[in-house]
Amino acid sequence: MYNIQGYFEVESVNEATALLAAAPHLLVIAGGTDVLIKMHHGQIEKAELLSIRKIKSLQGVVKLEDGTILIGSLTTFTQIANDPVIKENIPVLAEAALTMGGPQIRNVATIGGNICNGATSADSASTLFALDARLKLQSNQGERVVPIQEFYLGPGKVDLKPGELLTQIIISPENYRGYGGHYIKFSMRKAMDIATLGVAVICKVKQGNILEDVRIGLGVAGPTPLRCPEAEAFARGKTISPETIAEIGKLAVKATQARTSWRASKEYREHLVEELTQRALKAAIVKAGGEAIA
Template identity: 70%
Template sequence: MYDIIGYCEAETVSEATALLAQNPNLRLIAGGTDVLIKMHGGQIEAAELLSLRKIKSLAEIRKAEDGTVVIGAMATFTKVFNDPILREVIPILTEAAISMGGPQIRNIATIGGNVCNGATSADSASSLFALNAQLKLVSQQGERLVPIREFYLGPGQVALKPGEILTEIHISSDDYQGFGGQYIKFAMREAMDIATLAVSVVCKLHGKTFEEVRIGLGVAGPTPLRCLEAEVYASGKDVSEETVAEIGKLAVNSAKARTSWRASKDYREHLVEELVQRALKTAIVNAGGEQLV
């Protein structure tokens, strides 16, 4: 059963924030693939829903004059995957998008809803972490930009204040220009499965050394995370098998893996070490470097 006691739709962001200010009990619904499942399972009762599906501006993907890529929170995963801007400059995000669910789900699930659900297994999360994404949050009191690493507070918990709506995801040109990347989703099935581990790696090279490496992990802890110790180690190091192997080992230190019905803690840590190396080797080639044997 879907225990819906009220439903309204907004056609603009200002209308949506006004409705939220008037009724703090309203629960936002985008594609509905998360909210409706929770309602069906009894996790949400007596729901008053505010739909954002008619706010067309929130589905846009564009590049700003300063090169910042702006992704509307209501952009579906199908739109993210097919967008020519993202395919050209941030392909790891399109790789993450196509890994999410099946075609029917991708046609309605939104990237904003995926982020706001607060799940460590969110298919977009590890890539957005590696890309230093910032989230534009809007309310009647104004707007603010929040780094995505500060947005996830715990399992299913995010830093949305009462009355706020996630409207856009911003990725600065400094965080994607000159970088090569790779996304790997490891799951028990080849399709339509929740990740056992998700790894996103981006790197920029200076000749035959690493100028910068960023590593985002999903399902390696209660929230998505970055492997900061491994990233610091990588800076200025030679691009070599030995360096990549050490980066993989250090990445495990940042993981907060636990045993679940999908995998044991030890197995997840093994996956972190192995998949970070695999992703980084491909990212090196995508950044213009030579393939490591």
């Protein structure tokens, strides 16, 4: 069932990167909710595992004096959903965290593992895209920071070089201050299911009825999570109205690369993008202090 050839456990980032430099074939495991399933299904064979779950420096959420929020890659979805910094400053991420699996999964699944798995359906990804998150990657040679939109390369493929670990998710204050946000996960079941579509919308409103800024992150609308630049550009400076919101929904579809799968047809996914973008935007407007639109 699990053909594990070797198992190593470390307690610091330096230990981990040193081991990975010497043995880049090691498969990094934290919560194990993705890796162990792949092993169980035979997608990974004869693995040597490197457990990083005991690295305390990669756990938790910190808000710096300048407002930058740092999320350790080993922070679990339960911790994210309950963290006071997240709930106060970026509650839309807490919303997304609560849609991930059931309580048992959320207690062990980490946000870093969710990102590094490279799945377009990752429940954290569309929200982090909308927040313009950056990722800190560390190796034995040093560290680099990349925008999350550049990290996803294709289905299940990410820009994680041999020997690198994702250590932090970075969210700058200008990407959340003054914004309201809302996340919608559409799935065939109410719980414990992979998203058929994930939509995260954050927006900033001025004078109660003007869209100062809108950002739309989509999951399962293409081979990777994505943003909707045409819809976002159209929204800026527009008066909030049913017509404006309807047009934003239509333009969001233009950014998609939806395909037909056993979960949903291409046409149905595009319908969901248009409809759920509007619903999420209406909720985000209210959370940003704007006027409610029926």
